[in-house]
Amino acid sequence: MPDGALEHLKREGRIVVVGASLAGLRAAETLRDKGFAGSLTMIGDEPYEPYDRPPLSKQVLLGRAGAERTALPRRREIDAEWRLGVPAAGLDMAARRVKLADGDEVPYDRLLIATGVRARPWPNEAEAELEGVFVLRTRDDGAALARRLDAGPRRVLVVGAGFTGSEIASACRERGLEVTVAERGDAPLVGALGGVVGAVAAELQRENGVDLRTGIMVTALEGDATGRVRAAHFSDGTTLECDVVVVSLGAQRNTEWLSGSGLGAGPRGIACDAGCRAFDIRGIVTDDIFVAGDVARSPHPLFGYQFLSLEHWGNAVSQAETAAHNMLSESTDRRPHIWVPAFWSTQFGVNIKSVGVPPMGTEIMITQGSRAERRFTGVYGYQGRVIGAVTFDNCRWLQFYQQQIEATAPFPPPFPTVDRRPEGQKALPADFPDPSLPTHGPTITLSGYSPADRRMTFTPAGH
Amino acid sequence: MKHGILTDILDYSNRANPYPLYEELRKTPVFHDGDGPYVISTYFDIQSLLHDPRLSSDARNLAATAGDPLAESGEEGAAALPPSFLKLDPPEHDRLRRMTNRPFGPPHSPHRIDGMRDDLRGIVTGLIDNLGDPGRIDLVDQFSYPFPVTMICRLLGVPREDEARFHVWADTLAASLDPDPDSDPTERDKTTHDARMELGMYLAGLIEERRKDPKDDMLSQLAVAHGEDGSMSTMELLSTAALLLIAGHETTVNLITNGMLTLLRHPDVLRQLRETPGLAVPLVEELLRFEPPVQLLPQRTPLVDIEVRGVTIPKGSSMWLILASGNRDPHRFEDPDRFDPYRKDIQHLGLGSGIHSCFGAPLARLEAQLALSELARRLENPQLIEDPPPYRQNAVLRGPRHLYVTCDGIRS
Numbered sequence: 001m002p003d004g005a006l007e008h009l010k011r012e013g014r015i016v017v018v019g020a021s022l023a024g025l026r027a028a029e030t031l032r033d034k035g036f037a038g039s040l041t042m043i044g045d046e047p048y049e050p051y052d053r054p055p056l057s058k059q060v061l062l063g064r065a066g067a068e069r070t071a072l073p074r075r076r077e078i079d080a081e082w083r084l085g086v087p088a089a090g091l092d093m094a095a096r097r098v099k100l101a102d103g104d105e106v107p108y109d110r111l112l113i114a115t116g117v118r119a120r121p122w123p124n125e126a127e128a129e130l131e132g133v134f135v136l137r138t139r140d141d142g143a144a145l146a147r148r149l150d151a152g153p154r155r156v157l158v159v160g161a162g163f164t165g166s167e168i169a170s171a172c173r174e175r176g177l178e179v180t181v182a183e184r185g186d187a188p189l190v191g192a193l194g195g196v197v198g199a200v201a202a203e204l205q206r207e208n209g210v211d212l213r214t215g216i217m218v219t220a221l222e223g224d225a226t227g228r229v230r231a232a233h234f235s236d237g238t239t240l241e242c243d244v245v246v247v248s249l250g251a252q253r254n255t256e257w258l259s260g261s262g263l264g265a266g267p268r269g270i271a272c273d274a275g276c277r278a279f280d281i282r283g284i285v286t287d288d289i290f291v292a293g294d295v296a297r298s299p300h301p302l303f304g305y306q307f308l309s310l311e312h313w314g315n316a317v318s319q320a321e322t323a324a325h326n327m328l329s330e331s332t333d334r335r336p337h338i339w340v341p342a343f344w345s346t347q348f349g350v351n352i353k354s355v356g357v358p359p360m361g362t363e364i365m366i367t368q369g370s371r372a373e374r375r376f377t378g379v380y381g382y383q384g385r386v387i388g389a390v391t392f393d394n395c396r397w398l399q400f401y402q403q404q405i406e407a408t409a410p411f412p413p414p415f416p417t418v419d420r421r422p423e424g425q426k427a428l429p430a431d432f433p434d435p436s437l438p439t440h441g442p443t444i445t446l447s448g449y450s451p452a453d454r455r456m457t458f459t460p461a462g463h
Numbered sequence: 464m465k466h467g468i469l470t471d472i473l474d475y476s477n478r479a480n481p482y483p484l485y486e487e488l489r490k491t492p493v494f495h496d497g498d499g500p501y502v503i504s505t506y507f508d509i510q511s512l513l514h515d516p517r518l519s520s521d522a523r524n525l526a527a528t529a530g531d532p533l534a535e536s537g538e539e540g541a542a543a544l545p546p547s548f549l550k551l552d553p554p555e556h557d558r559l560r561r562m563t564n565r566p567f568g569p570p571h572s573p574h575r576i577d578g579m580r581d582d583l584r585g586i587v588t589g590l591i592d593n594l595g596d597p598g599r600i601d602l603v604d605q606f607s608y609p610f611p612v613t614m615i616c617r618l619l620g621v622p623r624e625d626e627a628r629f630h631v632w633a634d635t636l637a638a639s640l641d642p643d644p645d646s647d648p649t650e651r652d653k654t655t656h657d658a659r660m661e662l663g664m665y666l667a668g669l670i671e672e673r674r675k676d677p678k679d680d681m682l683s684q685l686a687v688a689h690g691e692d693g694s695m696s697t698m699e700l701l702s703t704a705a706l707l708l709i710a711g712h713e714t715t716v717n718l719i720t721n722g723m724l725t726l727l728r729h730p731d732v733l734r735q736l737r738e739t740p741g742l743a744v745p746l747v748e749e750l751l752r753f754e755p756p757v758q759l760l761p762q763r764t765p766l767v768d769i770e771v772r773g774v775t776i777p778k779g780s781s782m783w784l785i786l787a788s789g790n791r792d793p794h795r796f797e798d799p800d801r802f803d804p805y806r807k808d809i810q811h812l813g814l815g816s817g818i819h820s821c822f823g824a825p826l827a828r829l830e831a832q833l834a835l836s837e838l839a840r841r842l843e844n845p846q847l848i849e850d851p852p853p854y855r856q857n858a859v860l861r862g863p864r865h866l867y868v869t870c871d872g873i874r875s
Contacts, residue, residue: 368516368553375557377516396818399514415767417516419553 009109010328013038016098016106017080018088019114019254020044022052023293023316027112028078030324040080041106043098045087045115048139054313056142057164058346061171063150067143088115091261093280096288109288110327113258113270113278114320116294117251117311122159127221132229133245136164148244149175156180157232157242159218161188163345165248166201170347173208180211180240182218182232185433193354193390195431196364197378200371200392208348221245251311253295263289269297269309274336276323290327292319298337302406303357303387312343340402344395350374353395356388356405363427365412368419369394377401380430381411469499473532473858475644479851481758481861482800485788493774498530500761500781501774504788506795506812508771512784513817518763520819521552525764526779533761533859534781544663545698547706549819550762556818558692563703566684568825575681576825579617583830586613587837597873599848602866603720606838611715611830615708618826620673620680625665632662637713641855641864659705666704670697681707711823717756717862718827719834722747724866725754726839727847729802736804736839743832746804750831751790751813753802758787758861760815786812787861845870 015031017024020042028040044050051070059065083100090099097105119135122128132153134145149156149172156172158165161183172179185191187198188205205212217235224230232240258265263286264279265271270291271279276298278289291298293316297309318339326334345352361380369376369392377397380388386409389401404413412427471477472484485504488494494502503509512518528534548559565571590606600606612633616626635658642651670686677683685700695703726733736742763782768775776782789812791799796808814821821827838845848867855864 373554375554396820397514397516400511400516403511415517415769418519418766419516419557 006328006330009038010036011038013109014041014107015039015110015112015327016041016043016108017112017114018043018098019112019116019293019295020046020082020084021050021114021116021293021316022072022313023114023116023320024112025050025072025078025320026075026317027114027292027320027324028080029075030321031328032076032078034325034328036328038109040078041083041108042078042080043083043086043088043100043106045085046138046140047085049082049084051139053137056139057136057167058171060142060146061149061168062174063146067139067146070139070142088257091258091263093262093286093289111289112320112323112327113289113291113295114293114316115254115257116316117253119247120249120252122221122245122247122249124220127223127229128247129227130221130223130229130245131227132243133221133247135247136168137251145244145246149177153177153242153244155240155242156244156246157182157218157240158246158248159232160248160250161185161201161205161212161214162191162248162250163189163343163347165246166205166347167345168246168248169205169210170208173210173348178211179209180213180242181205182216182234183212183214184217186214188212188214190431190433191359193358193378194361194364194380195433196371196428197390197392198431200374200376204348204350204374251294253309255295269295271297271307274299274301274338275326275334276319276337277326290323292316292323301336301338302340302408303360308341308357310341312341314342315339340405342398342402350392351395352390352392353398354388354390355398355402356380356386358388358390358430359432360387361430361432363411364430365427366421366424367413367417368397368424370421370423379404379411379413381427384411385409386411386413468494469496469502469532475854475856478854478856478858478861481787481858482791485785485791488785489788489792493771493776495774495776498527500531500533500783501771501776502783502785503771504785504792506789506792509784509786509789509812510816512763512771512782513812513815513819515769517766517769518782519552519766520550520556520762521546522550522762522764524766524779525781526777528781531761531781533783544702544705547702548822549706549710553818559695559699559703560818560822562688562690562692562695563685563707563822565688565690566681567822575618576829579614579826580829580833582617583614583833584837586610587833591837591841591873594873597843597870600868600870602723602838602868603716603863604865606834607716607719607723607866610719610834611712612708614715614826614830615711618680619682619704619707620678621669621682628665629662632658632665633708633712636662636709637716640709640713640860641857644856662705662708663701666701667697670700670704707823711826713860713862714756714821715823715827715830717860718747718750718831720863720866721754721756722750722831722835723838723868724847724852724863725750725802726835727845727868728850732802732804733839733845736836740836740840742804743836744828745806745809746835747828747831748809748811748813749802749804749806752796752806752809752811753790755787755790755811755813756860756862757813757815758859759783759785761859786815841874842868843871843874 017028050072052072055070060067087101088098089101097107099105119137155178158169158181161181166188169179169181188201190198218232219235220233221229222231229245253269255265262280264281272291273285276290277285278291279285294311297307299305300308319337322335322337342355358380360382363381364378366376367379375393377394378390386404391398488504492505548556567575594600594605612630616629621629639655673683674686677687761783765776765778767778793799814824845868848869852863852866
């Protein structure tokens with residue numbers, strides 16, 4: 001950057017943030033914190049100011065908080081121009097302009113893309129339109145589903161037992177509603193945590209009265225004469241009567257608006273370097289376009305430089321802060337985004353937390369506590385090192401295992417710990433499903449340049 | 464010269480200001496001398512070790528304590544109570560702490576502490592009303608000391624008419640943590656032993672009563688609990704109640720007294736607190752960093768040889784984690800020796816961290832917030848009579864024995 005250009009940018013530059021959710025907001029706050037005094041435009045497809053999504057599948061469904069009360073707390077004033085309710089529709093990289101769906105164009109000197117993901121819809125459009133069929137991603141989704149649960153449906157069917165699906169099932173049971181969960185894999189959470197832990201999650205669901213059906217697919221949804229859903233058909237030939245269906249089949253990345261732009265964006269997200277700068281389709285890093293949050297894929301040195309795509313709350317915050325810092329920094333002052341993946345969930349009264357990348361693990365060892373008691377720490381190993389960990393109601397130990405991951409400590413852990421039980425004496429196969437089989441969206445998508453996985457595909461330019 | 468620094472830390476003449484010694488200690492982050500304990504003094508090391516499952520809090524895992532001047536003499540064994548959850552590892556620790564938490568805090572009892580607000584305020588108001596001659600107040604004896612023990616009585620459900628007896632036992636037990644070096648040790652041990660026995664008998668009787676006729680208080684709830692964790696035996700319940708009493712008492716006394724001492728040394732902050740009572744919330748956090756009531760944790764031991772900063776700490780060694788030193792670590796806190804209630808980055812170690820982090824923290828915080836904001840509001844132009852004040856003997860639970868204050872009057 002020429003001398004003084006950075007100061008000029010800070011003083012009177014134009015920064016545009018596309019995506020007005022967690023990552024976009026935290027990035028904007030960080031930009032102002034770092035002294036950015038120019039114009040800041042926040043573009044969001046939803047009509048609401050930034051809100052928090054984790055409560056939508058928890059407190060909101062339980063009726064403890066209204067969906068409209070999930071606004072994110074602000075760290076500071078950001079003095080931005082808000083363009084809410086208008087999705088971005090295109091990008092002209094050469095002219096440095098974002099095109100909006102209403103025809104407007106917004107020029108930028110620096111662009112941050114934080115468009116996140118959306119719920120994967122039910123593949124059959126006509127069936128998806130039936131009344132009583134829901135997805136859960138947005139505030140409106142949460143409000144609509146909560147209203148419907150308030151009305152006391154006779155049976156709820158949750159399609160897909162990932163984290164969102166499992167949390168929805170948990171909320172239904174807590175409200176005393178009958179609920180069936182249909183999962184293509186062998187157990188809930190199997191994509192994120194593997195079969196050993198998935199078996200615990202399955203027991204948890206059944207103990208709490210969930211009608212859990214695994215190894216099964218929903219083949220069709222059936223409506224009545226008035227267009228309300230009344231039944232679901234399964235791959236084993238059975239039929240289930242249900243008046244609410246929640247489709248929880250993971251997420252799709254919001255990158256369609258970039259197709260044809262020349263940016264390296266596709267169904268797997270937007271590839272960026274460790275400094276959050278986006279790649280173009282030629283694999284050349286851009287200097288003025290940054291990415292953060294669920295839509296980003298960035299290489300992580302701790303995990304073999306694989307490009308990680310993380311749908312994690314903490315990742316969105318951390319990556320947004322790094323991106324914002326780097327947007328206003330000379331190259332040597334830039335920082336890498338090397339956040340260790342971490343997430344949490346609450347379901348059936350159990351607090352689940354994880355660090356690292358469990359799906360990379362081939363083995364698991366229950367180092368503390370017991371699966372039968374639903375209180376344990378499981379450590380994942382990959383090629384003789386600790387690569388991830390999960391706790392069920394045992395999260396205060398997690399920091400230690402994060403340090404083990406960061407230090408590439410050996411697996412299985414060669415030391416005793418407090419609360420080691422007989423089942424924790426040796427490692428077990430972690431039992432992850434074959435990643436090439438489609439399942440509900442795993443929390444982490446691994447892909448990229450590793451020798452084992454060269455299936456990197458960019459959406460080609462043009463239509 | 465590092466020789467003798469642990470002796471210096473324990474030496475009473477350094478009680479008023481141990482912080483320069485901690486600063487010296489941090490130059491050797493894992494300090495070990497002869498057969499003494501392994502002493503950890505920097506923030507990040509302490510933080511890590513508090514979450515390290517290779518460390519035990521159970522004294523039965525200690526190999527040798529000969530060289531540890533803080534090793535327990537075993538006098539607590541005299542009461543023959545089983546170890547409390549403070550001195551247990553999971554799963555026993557988890558079971559007892561979970562059961563104790565059920566009638567105390569979220570998720571099952573989210574309103575217990577908040578519901579005590581009026582009680583707390585009433586006690587604070589009563590104590591300040593009765594301070595007497597504003598020209599010479601001993602804030603310890605007249606305020607900080609009686610306040611928490613009254614609260615614990617209310618929490619446990621000790622009948623009002625028995626509170627006075629309870630105070631006497633609590634005083635005796637507290638004094639045993641802080642022995643007068645001139646007194647006869649045999650006599651002292653006997654007094655302590657007797658108080659412990661009498662308190663134990665009293666609580667056992669109260670537990671029996673509450674089992675038959677349970678009320679809403681914690682002791683009743685603990686006595687009649689039976690769930691997935693089973694029930695607490697009378698012995699377990701006695702040692703839990705004793706833990707709540709001792710751990711919840713002395714520490715809060717020191718937190719409040721350290722708080723007033725710090726405020727009187729920072730009159731600007733005292734004035735700001737008077738004008739903005741809400742400042743009490745961040746102020747108490749900064750206080751827990753700046754002058755933590757528990758200076759160090761002397762009872763951890765590794766289950767296996769562990770390595771910290773390249774130093775191997777052998778299995779079974781005794782370890783000290785100096786929380787008060789970690790709180791002043793300049794690698795963690797900017798300008799750590801400055802008391803700044805507006806500090807934003809305030810993840811202190813004052814209440815510990817990990818599974819043994821302070822059980823009573825929500826109560827202690829509320830007690831200190833209410834006490835300090837009320838004292839700031841009602842004492843007119845308060846001044847220290849003696850600075851530094853006379854301290855207690857105890858180097859671990861550190862705080863002034865008396866805090867003599869003079870003021871122009873007491874506002875209503």
